[in-house]
Amino acid sequence: ADAPVIGLITKTETNPFFVKMKEGAKAEAEKAGAKLMSAAGKIDGDTAGQITALENMASAGAKTIMITSAGDAIIPTVKKIQAKGVQVIALDSPFEGADALFATDNYKAGVLIGQYAKAAMAGKPVKIAMLDLFPGHPVGAQRHNGFMAGFGLKANDAKSNELSTAPEIVCANDTNGDRAKGQTAMENCLQKDPGINVVYTINEPAAAGAYNALKKAGKEKGVLILSVDGGCQGIKDTEAGIITATSQQYPLKMASMGVAAGVEYAKTGKKATGYVDTGVTLIAKNAIAGVDSKDTKVGLDLCWGKK
Amino acid sequence: MNPKVIQPLVMQAKGITKRFGQVVALDGVDFELRAGEILAVIGDNGAGKSSLIKVLSGANTPDEGEVLLDGKPVFFRSPIDARRAGIETVYQDLAVAPAMSIAENLFLGREILKPGFIGQLLRLLDKKEMLAQAIARMNDLKVGIRSMTQAVETLSGGQRQCVAVARAAAFAQHVVIMDEPTAALGVKEGNMVLELIRRVRDKGLPVILISHNMPHVFEVADRIHIQRLGKRAAVVNPKTISMSDTVAVMTGAKTVDELPAEALA
């Protein structure tokens, strides 16, 4: 028989998170004797591109498609191709109607760094800068709101796509998860309020950019920079003291579980079901009492990307 | 037209001033056009002839002064207003759409629509009819153009000018203004246009003709408006003035006071 064809559709093809996910899937597929097809939206939020990719992959004979959904607009198409016997697995981002979900909890990732920051500040007055993704993005909202909840601020729940605000947040700006824009955003925030002492960042490139800005302003000491992702570069930055703490996620695990489910379905016709949390771990160089964290050595062992 | 009987003024302009930044193109010009006449407007390059007729045709709005049509003040905010009043103009820089065909250019802005309610409502073009009429009009001018569906940008300079002239002559209801219509034309084609201008006048429409070609001017004009340095230097009668006196006034070699009284019109 032909090798089973498994599709992987990511949000973009540039974010290292998805790049690693794709590499992991490819390696896993080769091991299992399956053929991997990959596609991506042009930019984050490009649901139209993902829909097209779903249809084209189904048309090209894929029997299992893993997708990191860019939005609920893909659901009807997912239903359509499921009706043709295709198994659709949600990776990373949940959506209604997926056969199975292998994901990390972005809200929880936010909560973890929020709790860490709260403990680290130990009751001192805080001025928080939030370096977000861009408007309307679920992952951006979940991490943002989770962080606030973890910090003990009033925040929207995990389902909301709206960014909560609080008096402690003195500045919020978009970064597109980009290093240069993270730097610009942090520079402008420091102009607005030079006393910022906690910086939440949407991902590790944005955190590195924020650190650049702080360092140039001579303020890198004593300011907490929190982030999410756990890529190898991010862990190294944590080790170097650039990032104070980060919530590590596991894209490779999601991908390999997805591939395994695809191979299983091709062999036995049995679809995967349910939600598997691939977990999230708080990585910090300095542990703080009362907050469960792992050190950077552990982080480096589990990280994705070029070690 | 009988020169003895003074015809009523069809178009009149008083004290028109038009500035472009520092340049004063028109400096208080007066202007009169009488019913049924061919009025030539002559003058050196840059004397303000084109600027003057652009004011009369609504293409430019004057900074000062007023324009009267049949004795009533009019204010043309755009060429559309002038066109509604029945004034047709051939502009010196030829207002044509180069990528469009000859037939389309002839009828642009007043296409012939398919007959019937539907045709009028949806403004469907009657392309066949327009093509037929375009061929007829252009044949009037004896221009050897092979196809009316050819884009205007593929025409020779003179052929292009013929398109603009044919358009103005065909649609005028009240006044025809032509800014150097024969400039790029050959001998034969130039004569056809002069003939056309006479035919238009004989239909009863007054014509304003700007031209640098003195023989042409003296051949067809009933009166000559001499423009000099943004002002009207004189209005003369080609039947009673010599060509050399006319050129003298135009170039400033003579002033209007030095002319014999009967030369004026």
Next chain:
Amino acid sequence: MNPKVIQPLVMQAKGITKRFGQVVALDGVDFELRAGEILAVIGDNGAGKSSLIKVLSGANTPDEGEVLLDGKPVFFRSPIDARRAGIETVYQDLAVAPAMSIAENLFLGREILKPGFIGQLLRLLDKKEMLAQAIARMNDLKVGIRSMTQAVETLSGGQRQCVAVARAAAFAQHVVIMDEPTAALGVKEGNMVLELIRRVRDKGLPVILISHNMPHVFEVADRIHIQRLGKRAAVVNPKTISMSDTVAVMTGAKTVDELPAEALA
């Protein structure tokens, strides 16, 4: 120039054919230009005059036929080649950059550079010198233009033409070609251009002059090339032929065989 002595051919074209899609603009034209003469090219609109000189100036490449300069075959792939050979052309649709100033247009493509090594190396413009020369050149033509730094698009039609003429006259080394240089010009300015053409000839440069203005042609031309329907109908001598015979050949009313032998040149 002494008409008895036959001057050598400076430029020659043999059997030039140029087609634009269906249209045959040139249909095997021959052409000769002799040293030190003013050769007029006349013909109806669309006869192929502009197409012919565009081949001679490198703006168009012919489909068939060859061009000889001083007896040697040349192949101009672009106007740059022709210009390098010292041929300057005034095109009918006036090759100017409308947004640029008069002085810039005059010197476009052969700017005056600042003296010294640095100036040449960095190709620094000597704006002062260019302005001064621009004023001098334009004064030659007696055009009343106030400022040489004004954009060409703000000029009147005739003023624009003067810019193109002044440019060609100033830089020619070998041959000057002018496509209807006086078409938009006033009486005074037109005469200045004729005068300029004579001066260029008297410097020893042959001039090709396309014009529809028969009096102008008969005033300055040494020989007349009559173009008709894409072919050369005849070459005549303005000293020995009447204007009406010339026009008759041009419009096809007479053929070359019907002319007296001494009319030909």
Next chain:
Amino acid sequence: MNLSKSTIPWGALGPWIALAITCLFFTSQSSRFLSGENLSLVLQQVMVVGVIAIGQSLIILTAGIDLSCGMVMALGGVVMTKFAVDYGMNPYLAIVCGLLVTSCAGLLNGLLVTRVKLPPFIVTLGTLNIAFAITQIYSEAQTITNLPPAMTFLGNTFNIGSTEVSLGTVTMLVLYGLAWFVLRETAPGRHLYAVGNNPEAARLIGISVDKVLVVVYALAGLFYGIAALLSVARTGVGDPNAGTTENLDAITAVVLGGTSLFGGRGIILGSLVGAVIVGVFRNGLTLMGVASVYQTLITGVLVILAVAADQMSRKGAR
């Protein structure tokens, strides 16, 4: 000036040749490509961009450009779905409201271009941002689900032989036919070309240039609204994040289709072909199993090659 802009480097037949070359290539690479089912899929995938490209074509023909098209479409989709779902409005009425909103956005563009005489690039850059923000704020960045079936009927399909055809595809084709007819056979259509070809001449001839422009921008807005409806029908939700890539895609389709960015020259059917070319690339490369980064690479090379091949072939024919 005229001459130079007239040497259309990419004429009326060009897009078809490019499409043919592309299709031949993919047919040779994948046996699935030329199936009716697959081609019907491609048409469904391009219908949203295709309809946006109609509006964009009209504007580009007037020598303008519309950067706001995708975002205006997203706004329209959110408005019509939210009206129907959140306020329980009759779905057809809600659709009309959505179309009204996008038309008004277009009208606003048109008024700013004509009354305030701003460059279309600046105006539509502004409305791009405004429409994006309003869409996000109004929808609270939430996808709108549970639409009444009446809103998604354009997503339904019927069969011709064994090939599924969606009503949305038919809508797109009908709209193209209509636009083509109006541009070719009616007076206002020709006026649009004249305005794009030589606005000063159009003004002197007595065409109300401003009126033509305002109508064109408003109409383009209407087309974006229809595209919103198609997008809603295709995805089954009102998506505030729709339209992000449609912007460049639509302009690309128009330019690939042979319309000059300098206005006045082009044939609207070319834009349809342009949109299909883009869709065929994506579909064909996926069928070939090309990884996504390499898809981007190949798309870049193919776009240039397809247009260049046509260019060459026409040079030979001259």
Next chain:
Amino acid sequence: MNLSKSTIPWGALGPWIALAITCLFFTSQSSRFLSGENLSLVLQQVMVVGVIAIGQSLIILTAGIDLSCGMVMALGGVVMTKFAVDYGMNPYLAIVCGLLVTSCAGLLNGLLVTRVKLPPFIVTLGTLNIAFAITQIYSEAQTITNLPPAMTFLGNTFNIGSTEVSLGTVTMLVLYGLAWFVLRETAPGRHLYAVGNNPEAARLIGISVDKVLVVVYALAGLFYGIAALLSVARTGVGDPNAGTTENLDAITAVVLGGTSLFGGRGIILGSLVGAVIVGVFRNGLTLMGVASVYQTLITGVLVILAVAADQMSRKGAR
């Protein structure tokens, strides 16, 4: 045709007025805005887009457009950092290699535009995709870190009074001065304008239009390379994801700066002002504490208002 395109709706002084209006507004809203420190920051934030906009301006002045600018920059940044870090090349040599790569990308654009006579939009859309893909493949989508200090020296600062000025900002200003001087005072500069204003006339006059175009595209590539160096200096890494938004930002800066998309009209310093306006918006709105969605909304409104206000003021002056 000429006349109509000559009515520059957004002249030489316009951008400065728009910038002044914007600055006045933000000064009234935030006391920190007008501090030397803050303004120096804004300049640092716009230096990358500013330098890209020089190249983009040159191309737009020839009536072209370059969609590939941001991606070519990203490619240049990856090449120079990877050469230095992974292959241990001398950093200065690595920089030269990076500049060479971007210049070659520009040259390729220029050759395709002139030799194959493709529309610049299509060509640069193609190279946009190609440059993007090569960047991703070559860098394996990894950020390149641990750069030698020699690569980031343009990020260093010195003090004028109490205000920090970065070498990158100075580089940008010098490049603008240079470009302005060359365009104004040298023969090739004027030829560029002539080619953009009326390519057919330029050809007839004897300017080698193709040569001018090829040089312009290659030079633009060089500027993108310098922008890459600035971006590397600013962020301290080689980032394959750089340049994604710089595309539209740079074109926006050029158009805001008063250069006509139809070519031949515009002043290069305007592009600097345009880039600064964009940076000032972002900075000022953040200082005001406006949430990001609302920032987008307000940016949209302000872009239109700033240009419109200038337009009005000049109407009154007429």
